[in-house]
Amino acid sequence: MQQVSIVPVWTIQGAQGAPLPARLIDLLVQVAETGSLQSAARVLGLSYRHAWALVRQGEALFQAPLMRMARGKGSTLTELGARIAWADRRIQARLRPVLETLSSELAQELRGALAEAPAALRIHASHGFAIERLIDRLAADGLPLAFSYASSSAAAAALRDGDCDVAGLHIPIGATQAAALAHYGRWLRGQDLQLVDIAVRRQGLMVRAGNPKELFALADLARPGVRFVNRQPGSGTRFLLEQLLAGQQLASTAIAGFEQGEYTHAAVAAHVASGMADAGFGLEPPARQFKLDFVPVATERYFLLCRSGVMATPALQAVLQALHDPAFRQLLAALPGYDPAAAGAVTPLAEAYPVLASHGQP
Numbered sequence: 001m002q003q004v005s006i007v008p009v010w011t012i013q014g015a016q017g018a019p020l021p022a023r024l025i026d027l028l029v030q031v032a033e034t035g036s037l038q039s040a041a042r043v044l045g046l047s048y049r050h051a052w053a054l055v056r057q058g059e060a061l062f063q064a065p066l067m068r069m070a071r072g073k074g075s076t077l078t079e080l081g082a083r084i085a086w087a088d089r090r091i092q093a094r095l096r097p098v099l100e101t102l103s104s105e106l107a108q109e110l111r112g113a114l115a116e117a118p119a120a121l122r123i124h125a126s127h128g129f130a131i132e133r134l135i136d137r138l139a140a141d142g143l144p145l146a147f148s149y150a151s152s153s154a155a156a157a158a159l160r161d162g163d164c165d166v167a168g169l170h171i172p173i174g175a176t177q178a179a180a181l182a183h184y185g186r187w188l189r190g191q192d193l194q195l196v197d198i199a200v201r202r203q204g205l206m207v208r209a210g211n212p213k214e215l216f217a218l219a220d221l222a223r224p225g226v227r228f229v230n231r232q233p234g235s236g237t238r239f240l241l242e243q244l245l246a247g248q249q250l251a252s253t254a255i256a257g258f259e260q261g262e263y264t265h266a267a268v269a270a271h272v273a274s275g276m277a278d279a280g281f282g283l284e285p286p287a288r289q290f291k292l293d294f295v296p297v298a299t300e301r302y303f304l305l306c307r308s309g310v311m312a313t314p315a316l317q318a319v320l321q322a323l324h325d326p327a328f329r330q331l332l333a334a335l336p337g338y339d340p341a342a343a344g345a346v347t348p349l350a351e352a353y354p355v356l357a358s359h360g361q362p
Helices: 024-034 037-044 048-062 079-113 129-140 152-161 177-188 218-222 236-247 265-273 284-289 314-324 326-333
Strands: 067-070 074-077 121-125 145-149 166-173 193-207 228-231 279-283 293-307 346-348
Touching: 024 037, 024 048, 024 074, 024 079, 037 048, 037 074, 074 079, 079 145, 079 265, 121 129, 121 152, 121 314, 129 145, 129 193, 129 314, 129 326, 152 166, 152 177, 152 236, 152 293, 166 177, 166 193, 166 236, 177 236, 193 265, 193 284, 193 314, 218 236, 228 236, 228 265, 236 279, 236 293, 265 279, 265 284, 279 284, 284 293, 314 326
Parallel strands: 121 145, 121 166, 228 279
Antiparallel strands: 067 074, 166 293, 193 279, 193 293, 193 346
């Protein structure tokens, strides 16, 4: 089985067409992480002399410093160096799920060209950190997968249309649940589907470290001077936020930046951490990753859906085996804001959400 990996590479060219030296951007990112040029060089497998030469070449191109060094205090990036490092983080955060999906598609094409067996399981799922780890686990177990990260709506539609075997989506727990079920019911209602739990997870406000704007509730986002970054239209997280605002009779038009959307939770977190916004809305793991504060707002259930006839297949049994594995559950439990206590539990969709049992309107 062929494995395909795609990684984003970018550079900056000077006025004379000379690009930044190779690996300088990686080096600046590591200096920001470690606080030391020597440590950054070690992480990247570079000699200290080579690392220092890369910095000097970059500074010559910009004709501006990228780093400051103080004896006994390590290394700190200048504003220019920090902006380059944050640009790389935002690029990685925005593109990772897209590139992973494209990698899976290309691997499928190679399987066909090499006359290899097709994927044993096709997964379309709303991107999240638990499903990401499940896909990694299944791939490590040798299960041939084809997966695509998409919105919950797109995943539900793909399942209905037969374009995937398993769909991953999330439904809020609480007051906004009915609205979500009505929304996804157009694709799911009346079908013979089984629900496989993965985890309960938290969504909330990602705010800058120390919460300097004192943003503790959704209503605070409408205050003057608060800059917000949203998820893209059509995403399940944006739909959840819209329903939460409607339930509190808060107008989205009063929130500066509401129409500005990012395609991943990590991209929202990177946007806030880089100082381009004061708050975003999303999952807790990327907030912690980017050293942001997190204010829980809503809890939701992330699960897989598949047709009942798929449950007995070896591929789906491999999924259940992974979800029941104590070591894998421990991996999920280590994700901030995730509770995998029910991971692997199987429930008919019509039993889990009776409103989806028939073709009638809720």
